[in-house]
Amino acid sequence: EVQLVESGGGLVQPGGSLRLSCEASGFTFSSYAMDWVRQAPGKGLEWVSAISGSGDNTFHADSVKGRFTISRDNSRNTLYLQMNSLTAEDTAIYYCAKDDNVDAPRAYFDYWGQGTLVTVSS
Amino acid sequence: EIVLTQSPGTLSLSPGERATLSCRASQSISSNYLAWYQQKPGQAPRLLIYVASSRATGVPDRFSGSGSGTDFTLTINRLEPEDFGVYYCQQYGSLMLTFGGGTKVEIK
Numbered sequence: 560e561v562q563l564v565e566s567g568g569g570l571v572q573p574g575g576s577l578r579l580s581c582e583a584s585g586f587t588f589s590s591y592a593m594d595w596v597r598q599a600p601g602k603g604l605e606w607v608s609a610i611s612g613s614g615d616n617t618f619h620a621d622s623v624k625g626r627f628t629i630s631r632d633n634s635r636n637t638l639y640l641q642m643n644s645l646t647a648e649d650t651a652i653y654y655c656a657k658d659d660n661v662d663a664p665r666a667y668f669d670y671w672g673q674g675t676l677v678t679v680s681s
Numbered sequence: 682e683i684v685l686t687q688s689p690g691t692l693s694l695s696p697g698e699r700a701t702l703s704c705r706a707s708q709s710i711s712s713n714y715l716a717w718y719q720q721k722p723g724q725a726p727r728l729l730i731y732v733a734s735s736r737a738t739g740v741p742d743r744f745s746g747s748g749s750g751t752d753f754t755l756t757i758n759r760l761e762p763e764d765f766g767v768y769y770c771q772q773y774g775s776l777m778l779t780f781g782g783g784t785k786v787e788i789k
Contacts, residue, residue, distance in 0.1 A: 594778075604718075604726065604769055606778040618776060621682075654725055665773045667716035669737065671725035 561585040561670045563655050568675030575645050575679070581638040581655030581672055589613070589633040592663035595640045597651035598674075607653070608640060609664035618664040623649075645679045652676050683707055683772050685781035693789040700757040702784045704770035709750045711774030717746055717755045720783075721766040729768075730755065757786070 567579040581593070595607040608629035609618045617629050628641040638655050652674040658666035684707040694700055704715065713733040718726035728737040730746035733753055743758040757764055765788055770781040 603783045604720075604771070604780040606771075606780065609778070620777065659731070664776055664778055665714060667714075667728060667731045667771065667773050668718075668726075669728050669731075671727070673725055 561657065563657065563670060563672035565653065565655050565672045565675040568653065568677045570678045570680065571645055572681050573646055573679055576641070576643045577645065577677060579640040579642070579653055579655075579675060579677070581640075583636045583638065583655075583657070586657070588631075588636040590661055592658035592661055592666055593629075593631060593638045594656045594658060594664070594666075594668060595629060595638075596654045596656050596668070596671075597649075597677075598654070599648075599651045602651075605651075606664075609658070609666075610638070611663045612661035616663055642677070645677075647679050650677060650679045682777050683710065683775055683779050685770055685772060685779055687768075687770060687781035687784045689784060690782075691785045691787060693787050694760055695789045696760050696762055698760050700755075700760055700764070700786055702755040702757075702768055702786075704748075704753045704755070704781050706751040706753075706772060710753075710772045713749050713753075714772060714774035715746075715748070715753050716771045716773065717744075718769045718771065719764075719766050720769065726769065760786070762788075 594609045626644045654674045656668035657670040717730040720726040734746045
């Protein structure tokens with residue numbers, strides 16, 4: 560059974576940093592690209608970042624480019640999102656999602672974690 | 682960036698009725714790489730349809746997807762109580778993935 564478990568969310572001040580983690584199980588982690596998708600309170604879904612199965616290729620939405628970095632550790636079956644220079648507009652539930660193939664970012668998401676809430680506020 | 686516009690914003694229907702949800706793209710989606718997701722309150726999205734018309738594993742056959750190019754439709758035949766929620770379309774034909782704003786299917 561595929562499982563994705565996010566952690567690392569919480570309250571952070573504007574301008575601060577946070578690192579999210581997503582621990583994966585139930586599939587061969589390195590064989591699939593992975594993504595982060597976020598959802599602001601009461602709003603729709605927004606794609607944030609993608610990384611290929613090998614970790615060699617990464618992609619970020621324009622809204623987070625230069626501030627967020629996606630990475631992965633295939634030996635630990637773990638996906639990360641390093642978030643810097645956070646603003647109130649980054650407040651959201653952050654979901655990690657498994658792609659349907661090894662390449663990024665052109666993929667749909669066949670499994671999702673339950674999400675971790677990031678709140679940016681003073 | 683491909684903008685996806687979903688309509689209607691809200692659909693009020695009774696169990697047993699048919700729901701027809703629309704997703705229109707600002708430009709043609711390569712290879713009809715369009716997916717549909719269902720999200721219920723407090724839950725993560727769930728994949729329903731990919732490449733416009735293929736049902737994901739375990740999805741009941743009352744859900745069907747159709748369309749190509751810029752116009753896509755999700756149809757839910759014979760609505761069940763568990764089908765109420767918000768539905769999102771997503772395109773993955775370009776490097777920048779985008780989602781539609783969602784259609785809420787509520788009980789009439």
